[in-house]
Amino acid sequence: MAKDMTLLWASGSPPCWRIMIVLEEKNLKGYNQKLLSFEKGEHKAKETLEINPRGQVPAFKHGNNAVNESIAACLYLENQFKSNGTNLIPQNAQEQALMYQRTIEILNLQQKIIDVVTYTRRVPEEERHDSAVKRNKDALAAELKIWEGYMQKGGPYMAGKSFSLADAVCFPTIALVFRLGLAQEKYPKLVGYHNLMKERPSVKASWPPHWLENPKPMDMLKDL
Amino acid sequence: MAKDMTLLWASGSPPCWRIMIVLEEKNLKGYNQKLLSFEKGEHKAKETLEINPRGQVPAFKHGNNAVNESIAACLYLENQFKSNGTNLIPQNAQEQALMYQRTIEILNLQQKIIDVVTYTRRVPEEERHDSAVKRNKDALAAELKIWEGYMQKGGPYMAGKSFSLADAVCFPTIALVFRLGLAQEKYPKLVGYHNLMKERPSVKASWPPHWLENPKPMDMLKDL
Numbered sequence: 412m413a414k415d416m417t418l419l420w421a422s423g424s425p426p427c428w429r430i431m432i433v434l435e436e437k438n439l440k441g442y443n444q445k446l447l448s449f450e451k452g453e454h455k456a457k458e459t460l461e462i463n464p465r466g467q468v469p470a471f472k473h474g475n476n477a478v479n480e481s482i483a484a485c486l487y488l489e490n491q492f493k494s495n496g497t498n499l500i501p502q503n504a505q506e507q508a509l510m511y512q513r514t515i516e517i518l519n520l521q522q523k524i525i526d527v528v529t530y531t532r533r534v535p536e537e538e539r540h541d542s543a544v545k546r547n548k549d550a551l552a553a554e555l556k557i558w559e560g561y562m563q564k565g566g567p568y569m570a571g572k573s574f575s576l577a578d579a580v581c582f583p584t585i586a587l588v589f590r591l592g593l594a595q596e597k598y599p600k601l602v603g604y605h606n607l608m609k610e611r612p613s614v615k616a617s618w619p620p621h622w623l624e625n626p627k628p629m630d631m632l633k634d635l
Numbered sequence: 636m637a638k639d640m641t642l643l644w645a646s647g648s649p650p651c652w653r654i655m656i657v658l659e660e661k662n663l664k665g666y667n668q669k670l671l672s673f674e675k676g677e678h679k680a681k682e683t684l685e686i687n688p689r690g691q692v693p694a695f696k697h698g699n700n701a702v703n704e705s706i707a708a709c710l711y712l713e714n715q716f717k718s719n720g721t722n723l724i725p726q727n728a729q730e731q732a733l734m735y736q737r738t739i740e741i742l743n744l745q746q747k748i749i750d751v752v753t754y755t756r757r758v759p760e761e762e763r764h765d766s767a768v769k770r771n772k773d774a775l776a777a778e779l780k781i782w783e784g785y786m787q788k789g790g791p792y793m794a795g796k797s798f799s800l801a802d803a804v805c806f807p808t809i810a811l812v813f814r815l816g817l818a819q820e821k822y823p824k825l826v827g828y829h830n831l832m833k834e835r836p837s838v839k840a841s842w843p844p845h846w847l848e849n850p851k852p853m854d855m856l857k858d859l
Contacts, residue, residue, distance in 0.1 A: 465781075476732035483735035486710070490735075491728060504715060508700035511707035511714075518742065540762045557689075 416442035419459050419470040421449060423590065423619040425521065425583035426481035427469040432579040433485045435613035438496040446620070482514060482580055489576060497613075499576040510570035513561070513577040520558060521584050523551040528591065528631060552635045555588065555598060562600035567607055574611070582608045590622060592630040640666035643683050643694040645673060647814065647843040649745065649807035650705035651693040656803040657709045659837035662720040670844070706738060706804055713800060721837075723800035734794035737785070737801040744782060745808050747775040752815065752855060776859045779812065779822060786824035791831055798835070806832045814846060816854040 416439065420427035434442060447453040447468055455466045463470035463479040471477065471484045473491070478484040489499045501507045526547040531539070561569075569577035585601060586609070595602050608614050640663065644651035658666060671677040671692055679690045687694035687703040695701065695708045697715070702708040713723045725731045750771040755763070785793075793801035809825055810833070819826050832838050 473732065474728070476729050478732045478736050480736055480739035483739040487732055487735045490724070490731060500714070504698070505700050507714060508697065508702045508711055511711045512702050512704055515704035515707040522746075535766070538764045538767055542759070543762055 413439040413442040416473050417462065417471070418442060418444045419447050419462065419468055420444065421447050421468045422621045424468055425587055428583035428617060428619065429481045429580050430469050430471055430484045431617035432613045433488050433499065435616050436497040436499060436579065437488055437492045439492065485576055485579055497574060499579065501570060501573065501575055506571045510575045510577045513569045514580045517581040517584050520554050523554045524584070524587065527551050548635060555635065559598045559600050562604050566604065578608065582614065588632060590628055591632040592628045593632045593635055637663040637666040640697050641686065641695070642666060642668045643671050643686065643692055644668065645671050645692045646845045648692055649811055652807035652841060652843065653705045653804050654693050654695055654708045655841035656837045657712050657723065659840050660721040660723065660803065661712055661716045663716065709800055709803055721798060723803065725794065725797065725799055730795045734799045734801045737793045738804045741805040741808050744778050747778045748808070748811065751775050772859060779859065783822045783824050786828050790824070790828065802832065806838065812856060814852055815856040816852045817856045817859055
């Protein structure tokens with residue numbers, strides 16, 4: 412039982428979901444958790460700020476040790492609970508190299524999704540340009556093609572034959588692009604990866620509740 | 636001797652410098668290395684693309700294992716060469732949590748530096764706005780105050796009493812802001828950290844050669 416851990420999270424947030432998958436894979440059950448509402452501003456509430464002074468989710472702590480950057484929390488949990496559940500760091504040097512590479516490289520895709528999806532939230536109306544919107548979309552499409560290529564050459568998991576930390580970290584971001592309506596026919600290998608991963612018990616157990624309630628994808632990325 | 640490693644790098648690039656500090660700390664000497672010139676477009680040359688298909692530096696490989704994301708390469712080198720030189724991952728849970736947190740969290744500062752410094756390179760002239768320039772600078776100043784606060788409460792190293800992976804990863808980014816002319820009097824704790832770190836043998840051995848040639852800071856961040 413992981414009663415000495417607390418996770419404040421938001422439904423569908425890839426950084427939160429990463430930690431939840433790792434907690435499942437490491438058999439760390441029964442941690443304190445709370446689903447926050449952005450609409451109610453709960454990410455800026457005192458309870459969140461006490462763990463994560465940036466007022467962001469995830470807000471995660473183990474005992475008194477706060478680790479809020481999602482990849483940092485995943486690395487910490489694997490290191491602290493090496494012998495629990497799934498071993499997330501391959502010992503084979505080739506697979507380990509690829510695992511670390513993809514685990515950090517996914518931040519490129521994450522940033523390009525943010526650039527597209529949060530444009531109107533980030534950029535004041537008087538500074539917006541259609542040319543910037545198009546450039547951001549083109550950059551995201553190019554990035555997605557890189558990841559489609561990775562799954563074409565490699566797989567079935569992110570770092571090769573076995574599930575690893577790279578899957579816990581990368582899958583939530585891949586799941587998000589399909590949730591946002593990415594055209595499935597253009598990215599068949601990413602679709603295959605998504606289908607493989609969504610059946611994994613750790614992923615099923617942590618599937619975003621509001622995606623379960625309303626499984627229909629959005630249409631934000633349908634023209635990508 | 637690390638004859639089975641290759642690093643293609645650029646002078647003053649924090650991601651490249653991180654790997655060089657870790658190689659020094661782990662006593663991995665004699666690796667193949669080449670200082671690339673951006674002016675000559677060497678980051679897009681075949682030699683670079685064979686290691687790093689994104690055409691970016693660092694381009695790093697160990698044997699046939701390419702690991703180009705700098706934090707990934709640092710994590711990989713520590714894991715593969717645990718018993719060499721400095722142990723970069725604290726065993727104490729509290730220090731380890733802070734080490735992983737700062738190692739990933741520095742990407743916030745890195746991104747905000749990029750937003751300010753590369754604005755005219757990234758944004759076409761007809762899309763530029765003074766209000767965006769000001770917002771980017773304000774965001775960078777706010778981020779720098781967060782890091783000044785960390786060194787005020789903690790230190791002397793990034794994750795506490797000992798040098799760790801967090802220093803190898805974070806220091807090059809801190810060094811860059813001073814190189815870009817950050818006002819020293821406003822950030823006394825970061826100055827103290829910079830002074831401590833610049834005397835460390837691994838840092839001295841890997842100091843950017845063009846900063847040695849011309850030690851005068853620039854003035855891009857002097858009003859921050």
